[in-house]
Amino acid sequence: MRFLLLIGLLLASIGAACAEPLDADRAAGRILFVEGVGAAGAVAAALGTGQVAVQATSVPCASCHGRDGRGRPEGAIVPPDITGPVLGAPADRPGPDGGKRRAYDQAALVRAVTLGIDVEGRPLDPIMPRYRLTLDDADHLVRYLETLGAGAEPGVTPDRLVLGTILPRADAPAGALLRAFVDRLDAAGGVFGRRVEIVVAPAAASPAEAARHLMATQPVFALVAPWIAHDERPVADYAQAEGVPMVGPETLRPDAAGPSQRYLFFLDGGVPAEAQALALAADRLGRTPVAIIDGADPVAGAAAAAAFARAGTPALRKGLSAADTPETLVRDLSQAGIGRILWLAPGLDVFAAAAVTSGYRPTLLVPAEFGAGTLGPGTLPAALALRAGPDDQTEEALAAYRELAAAYHLPDTDRPAQLHALVAIRLLIATLERAGRDVTREGLVTALEATGDFRSGLMPPLSYGQSRRIGSTGAWILLPGAAPEWLDPARR
Ligand code: HEC
Numbered sequence: 001m002r003f004l005l006l007i008g009l010l011l012a013s014i015g016a017a018c019a020e021p022l023d024a025d026r027a028a029g030r031i032l033f034v035e036g037v038g039a040a041g042a043v044a045a046a047l048g049t050g051q052v053a054v055q056a057t058s059v060p061c062a063s064c065h066g067r068d069g070r071g072r073p074e075g076a077i078v079p080p081d082i083t084g085p086v087l088g089a090p091a092d093r094p095g096p097d098g099g100k101r102r103a104y105d106q107a108a109l110v111r112a113v114t115l116g117i118d119v120e121g122r123p124l125d126p127i128m129p130r131y132r133l134t135l136d137d138a139d140h141l142v143r144y145l146e147t148l149g150a151g152a153e154p155g156v157t158p159d160r161l162v163l164g165t166i167l168p169r170a171d172a173p174a175g176a177l178l179r180a181f182v183d184r185l186d187a188a189g190g191v192f193g194r195r196v197e198i199v200v201a202p203a204a205a206s207p208a209e210a211a212r213h214l215m216a217t218q219p220v221f222a223l224v225a226p227w228i229a230h231d232e233r234p235v236a237d238y239a240q241a242e243g244v245p246m247v248g249p250e251t252l253r254p255d256a257a258g259p260s261q262r263y264l265f266f267l268d269g270g271v272p273a274e275a276q277a278l279a280l281a282a283d284r285l286g287r288t289p290v291a292i293i294d295g296a297d298p299v300a301g302a303a304a305a306a307a308f309a310r311a312g313t314p315a316l317r318k319g320l321s322a323a324d325t326p327e328t329l330v331r332d333l334s335q336a337g338i339g340r341i342l343w344l345a346p347g348l349d350v351f352a353a354a355a356v357t358s359g360y361r362p363t364l365l366v367p368a369e370f371g372a373g374t375l376g377p378g379t380l381p382a383a384l385a386l387r388a389g390p391d392d393q394t395e396e397a398l399a400a401y402r403e404l405a406a407a408y409h410l411p412d413t414d415r416p417a418q419l420h421a422l423v424a425i426r427l428l429i430a431t432l433e434r435a436g437r438d439v440t441r442e443g444l445v446t447a448l449e450a451t452g453d454f455r456s457g458l459m460p461p462l463s464y465g466q467s468r469r470i471g472s473t474g475a476w477i478l479l480p481g482a483a484p485e486w487l488d489p490a491r492r
Contacts, residue, residue: 027241028136029144034067034442035262036060038137045129059129061141067442069148077127083149093118095125109145110138153440154244155221161194161439162219163428165421166201166210166226173411174225174250174421175200180408181425191429192437198224208234215242222444225250225424232256239263245444247431248424250417252369254470255303261469265448267423267462268472269490271344274367274385275300276489277475278342279307279315281383284479285363288339290315293329295345300367304342307489320345326354334360343370352379367475381480388459389476389484397457423456427471430454460486 028039036043036056043056064079065071071079080086080094087104101120104112108119113131116124133141155162163182167175175198182196190196201207201214207228214220223246228235232249236257239246246264249257254266269276282290290308292315294301301317308315316336320329329351333341341362343351348364348371355362356379364375364382375382401422404410410418427448432439435447454462454471462471474488 024241025140026143026147027243029140029142030243031240032056032060032137032141033069033144033148034060034062038134039140040134040136043137044132046132047129048126050130054129056129056131062442064128067446068440069145079128081149082145084146085150087145093120093122097122106142109142113141114138153221154215154219156194156439159194160197161191161432162197162199162221163425164199164201164211164214164220164223164226166207166214166223166228168227168229170200170203171411172227172417173414174227174417176408176410177404177418177421178224178425180404180410181422183408184404185429191432192439196429201226206234207231208238211235211238211244215244220244221439222247222428222441224248224428225421227251229253233258236261236264243441245441245448247428247448248420250420253300255300263445264469265427265464266470267420267427267459268387269470269474270300270387271367271369272300272303273470273473273489274369274387274475275304275342275344276307277477277487278365278367278383278385279304279311279313280487280489280492281477281479281485282308282313282340282342282365283311285340285365285381285383288362289337290340290342291333291336291338292317292342293345294319296320298344301342301344304344310492315342320347326351327358330354330358330360333362334358338362340365342366345370347371349375355380383480384478385475386478386484387472387475389486391476391484392458392460394457401458419458423458423462426456427451427454427462 032038032043036059045054045056045059046052047054065082069081069083071081078094087109090100090102093099093101101118104119111117112119112124114133116128116130118124165175165178178198182198185191186195199214199218199220201210204210204213207226208231211223211226222244225248226246227250229251232251232253233256235249237260240260240263244263248267249264252270253272254270255272257264290313292301292304294317298319305315305317316338339362342365344367348366352364352375361380364380366382366384368384368386401419431444431447431451435443449464449466452463460472460474464471473490474486476484477487478484
């Protein structure tokens with residue numbers, strides 16, 4: 001049986017406790033607090049004096065009390081501060097009647113949340129919903145509230161702010177770039193007087209493992225430009241469980257993060273966004289039948305097929321298998337009368353060469369990552385998609401990068417990954433500067449969600465929102481013989 005401590009007692013040990021990652025119960029409590037989802041799924045709640053049944057997902061605690069629990073006044077409604085230290089001490093009662101209340105203990109807290117009765121036995125304003133919690137949910141919630149607002153956030157001290165990153169290899173240039181950037185920043189006073197430090201996750205079997213090892217070794221406030229390719233889902237689940245924001249995760253598959261991507265703020269929509277933009281542009285290339293060629297990982301094929309369907313163009317989907325040779329592929333596609341091919345697999349150059357040899361001339365639709373550069377003159381006509389184009393880059397931003405690179409002797413390789421990391425750290429620092437000195441992870445998430453039109457001068461502008469986790473959702477489309485055009489599938 002779990003021994004339940006009084007909030008006041010727990011507060012005494014909070015200094016030590018918060019340096020550590022949230023344990024599983026508190027993590028469950030945070031998800032209940034922020035999202036209204038309990039250990040066993042949906043949580044029922046009642047509004048008013050109990051007549052109107054709702055799901056807690058539509059009225060999670062954070063929607064009124066704020067993610068940080070400090071209360072967010074909205075019109076005449078003033079939800080009180082329900083952070084651990086405040087609940088654990090006597091205070092003024094909320095509401096117009098005023099008066100004092102004593103400190104909450106666990107039982108009183110559970111009564112307030114489930115029955116709407118405060119620690120003095122008086123009914124709370126009916127605006128505060130009543131929640132039907134299981135014993136586990138109540139325990140998780142109480143444990144989370146105890147730590148909420150208890151002062152120190154992981155990785156934040158009065159004079160330091162520790163950020164982490166995950167690299168594909170220990171010597172990946174993005175790491176050197178991040179260190180150079182914060183060195184400059186710190187020389188200019190840091191953020192609100194705090195020195196910013198970058199720590200690199202130790203090598204591990206997977207990015208999610210690397211994140212776990214990093215957090216186990218030392219408290220880290222947030223991750224910046226972590227490399228999460230092919231491990232999106234486990235990383236997103238980990239971020240969700242730990243409540244750690246990740247700004248600019250590096251992957252071509254942000255969609256693979258799945259539903260729990262609340263803490264991941266992607267810079268762009270990766271290959272799925274490019275494939276969707278290509279689907280939008282495809283009808284400019286005639287009305288012939290379309291095929292989508294998926295690689296081993298059906299990368300963005302599903303998103304693209306849906307976009308074709310919306311445009312009224314059914315597309316044949318084919319996954320490449322070991323049995324396919326370039327020649328059989330050319331034969332099958334030409335026999336099916338396919339005139340446009342969205343290519344989302346390796347081996348584009350070999351296929352194009354085989355097609356040219358046999359006189360088959362479909363038009364290719366290709367995200368830049370799939371070897372567009374290997375298509376020389378004289379091969380198949382191709383439309384390309386790029387997540388960032390020359391028009392997104394300003395001379396000023398490029399010059400600043402070149403100057404930093406020269407001053408810190410940054411490697412000349414992996415330029416795209418370096419620029420990606422640079423945009424991510426600039427976005428993170430700009431957001432921290434906006435969020436204020438009392439920075440919390442939840443406060444950072446809220447501030448990121450309020451980011452609109454962040455211009456790095458290195459890629460298209462970035463905007464986020466409460467349900468938007470991809471900063472730039474479109475792609476540049478280069479059709480043969482036409483000027484580049486920006487198409488944004490999310491805006492249709
Ligand atoms: C719709 C807005 C809303 C939501 C959602 C909400 N609350 Fe409240 N809560 C309030 C308001 C308003 C009060 C003050 C009531 C009063 O003045 O009597 C309050 C009061 C409280 C109190 C009493 C504080 C005190 O000082 O006596 C606690 C504890 C509390 N809420 C916890 C929670 C928890 C935990 C959740 C989620 C499970 C939650 N609330 C969800 C609006 C909300």
